[in-house]
Amino acid sequence: MLYINCPHCGLRSQNEFAYGGDATVKRPELNKEISDQEWDNFVYLRKSPRGKHLELWHHISGCRQWIKVERDTSTHEIFKTYTANEAIE
């Protein structure tokens, strides 16, 4: 079981969190004219790399904050965790 350092609460066990997928996806702005391709990429395309990946986790049984976790998907090593809107290094 992973041990995730919530930037708001500290080290907590994985079972307090819900996985939220690829954190590098950016929603297109409202009212913006965009192509079908662009929209489809946003709705359906997600990165799933082997290795370092920036992911969303939701601390549902804790502070209810969405956080970003930089994790190695093959070794489960967690390098850094960020608040929702922190700049990613």
Add this chain to the structure above:
Amino acid sequence: MSQDFRLDNVGMVNREKKISFKFNGKKYFGFEGDTIASALIANGVHLVGRSFKYHRPRGFFGVGVDEPYAILQLDRNNERDPNIRATEQEIFEGLEVKSVNCWPSVNFDIGAINNFLKMFFPAGFYYKTFMWPPSFWYKIYEPFIRMAAGFGEASIKHDKERYEHKYEYCDLLITGSGPSGLASAYAAAKNGARVILAEDKPRFGGSLLTSDVNIGNQTGVEWTEKIIAELKSMPNVTVKNRSQVFGYYDHNMLVMSERISDHLPRTQKYLPKQRLWYIRANEVLISSGSIERPLVFGNNDTPGVMLSSAAKEYMKVYGVLVGKKPLIFTNNDSGYETAIEFKNNGVNPIILDTRINPSSDIITEAKNLNIEIKFSYVVVAAKGYKKVKSADIAKISDDKKELFNIENIECDCICVSGFWTPSIHLASQSGNKSKFNEKIDAFVPDKSKQQENTIGSANGIFTLEETIKDAFDKGFDVSNKITEKNNKISVPTVVEKKSTDHDKFWCVPLPKGKSYKRFLDFQNDVAVSDIELALREGFRSIEHVKRYTTLGMATDQGKTSNLNGLQLVSDIENKVVPQVGHTTFRPPYTPVSIGAIVGREVGKHSKPTRKSPMHSWHEKNNAVFVDAGVWLRPRYYKQGNEGLFEASKREAKNVRQNVGVCDVTTLGKIDIKGPDAAEFLNRVYTNAWLKLPVGKARYGVMLREDGIVMDDGTTTRISENHYHMTTTTAQAANVLSHLEYYLQLVWPELNVNVVSTTEQWAGAAIAGPNSRKLLMRLFPNLDVSNEGLPFMGYKESDLFGVSAKIYRISFSGELAYEINVESDNGYFMWEKIMEVGKEFQIQPYGTEALSTLRIEMGHVAGSELDGRTIPYDASLEGLVSKKKDFIGKRSLNRSAFTTTDREKLVGVVPIDKTTSIPEGSYIVKDPKAKLPNPKLGHVSASCWSVEYDNPFSLAIIKDGKNMIGQKLFAMSPLKNKTIPVEIVSSHYVDPEGKRVRS
């Protein structure tokens, strides 16, 4: 029966307490502290089971977790525990165990015929034998395999035992209380670390219990007792026996299984049977020790052939002789220690040593005791069927290829020692890639992957002096990283006998003209010939060889067989062992009972049960409950002999004619506050929200980004910057996460906060033509006229002294209101409604009547909003704004979502007006069409319309808009029904919606 093999005054069992137990129905005696194995051996019993494949007789091979043979089944008071290792299970008064893998009995086993048919059971026999014809699988092969396989039968009854889970944190977890575990625990504890020391056996000390050594002027046993007593007295130390750390998981989480009362007669009702510990450790020291390796020779699976270290432990710990004419077969000095122990107990052993002419302190001591030693000698084959009776022995050439002077000598046990294999399982599970140590012919852990270090013989260190010194250092180092106390204690002096090198020899060649089975894996009956065959057939990868032959795949996970198997593959392939590599070790290290894994989360405790504040009222009034997610909701209130159908019909009819009240506490409620709340709602919902006035509610639909409807519900503007959102019961948690996602990640610039208030409010829906009259009596000071509180209006008032919120909203399609009070006042509210409502013929109604009311009104719910429908499909397109943008809007332009013949919500009525249409039925044009019959859509919800007194259903069908008036068929292959139907509008009752506005 007398204990003929019990030594006087030797061992650690409690001679004061005699214990009786039953094995295969026969009564035996042992002493407190005995295992089943030691007690049976004391009684001269060595035949305990039959082997997995050939059903050959099985005895005892080891003395602990490595035991491959003595797997028994424990039966007690209708309880059944399969897969019990006789070497681990302690006896208690009344214990009953029996053999597995044998029928009709262990002494006469019909399956043993497999032994004589063994040419038909080669490596991979499952793959070869049971292939063709395919039709034989279910009727012949599978039942045969099921009958023949397995180590016991699981019970199909509910397990009444209590199992617990515990979560623990520590600075340092140490997995084993042998010399390295004790030394490191002591050093770390003295340096202020929070330490957990786990020992899988009942007694602490590991090899110190049986070795003739001296630490700090004390015997190994004395030193162990002193250290354990001191550790137990320290507040920063937890010491646990009968506790096996079996799994090493991510981020330094380890799981330990504690056997709390497996060794006790079950008299203490609330004492758990086992406890599973989830331990998050800053640092781990793996001190799991090592397991003696077998030597491989003919019929080396005969009962009476066992590990020499096991024979020694049976003597020293249990005071039990495994035989009175022992033959010791060894390639190293360990066998001599066992021989000396036999000699000290008045038994004359013979040592066969494969080495040419070794010399060491221990060998000299054995010689001085006049023990007969034959160098360059091997056991060719054990003789005897149910127990060793003699052995063919021979002199072996210096190159270990030729046998000379084969002779038969009498013996009643053969104690083998092929040197030691470090238990690297936990290190391997942690991700540590092991490396091969040529000096000991075994794998040891390599670089640490997590926060773990391996110490003592688990790390390939086999001298006590080195072990103790290294463990004291490691215990200090890892603890000091955490505590920084620099409190280092001095290492005690160690006295031990010096050993000399072992011989790399491990497998005795077959004499000319003989074809003895030489076993590698004792639990799965894998012999040398099976591995040879697998390699001849082209298997190369050790992982493939393992699966093809089943080497190392049994419940003992190859603890005694792995290395010899690798050795054989490397010999045949002319490789060295590290090139062959080893198979992956996975948790659990030892079998864990399913009960322990599940813990207390069984039956009603497997998930929480949510109840509304009015639950006890419903119970008192004959409510029949239904699960709604984790909520319990009244489905209907039973009167007299009513069933579901009659009761729900009565309740729904009363709503249409008088007034009904329904507990709607379970609806999701979310409080939304902030200056940007209106803007946020405008982005979340498909319809417009910017102009909703204070004191008004609005129905809204929200989509996922892919355009699919996510949820619906009403949201009310309580004040300028404060909204109250309701969601469906099922989607409440998802909607909250959805809102938080957008507020925290997508639009953090919006100044809005959301919080769930589902449990803060108790809700009652009052519906029916009499509901206004009832409301006037409940809130005499409130203007509840159609002008004062219009449809979708909101008011706050006082209900007999408690503050209440009144929403004029309707799910039933009738004139209706929803009253919310703080949860603590929910029961009071409900009683008042029932009391005052009496004169208006009020009746409570459950979810079944609620469904009926919404279905005949054509209101959609979860069965229509099923994760596949867009607003158009559910006839919600009128709520989709053309002007503004919102979540999921862009997806509605996708070509598949804009076709005009999409499936759409309609009503369905059976032509005969009597046959109910099963939910899930397909709507088809021609019931006799060739299969597959093209489906127009499906029936999503069905009810008995109380308005028209005939069945009515909702369906979502292709081009639904243009199908109204058509005569089609509803087909339910499951119920074997074909029903002629007419498609009608989904708004079956009050299509203009006059009642809700009346």
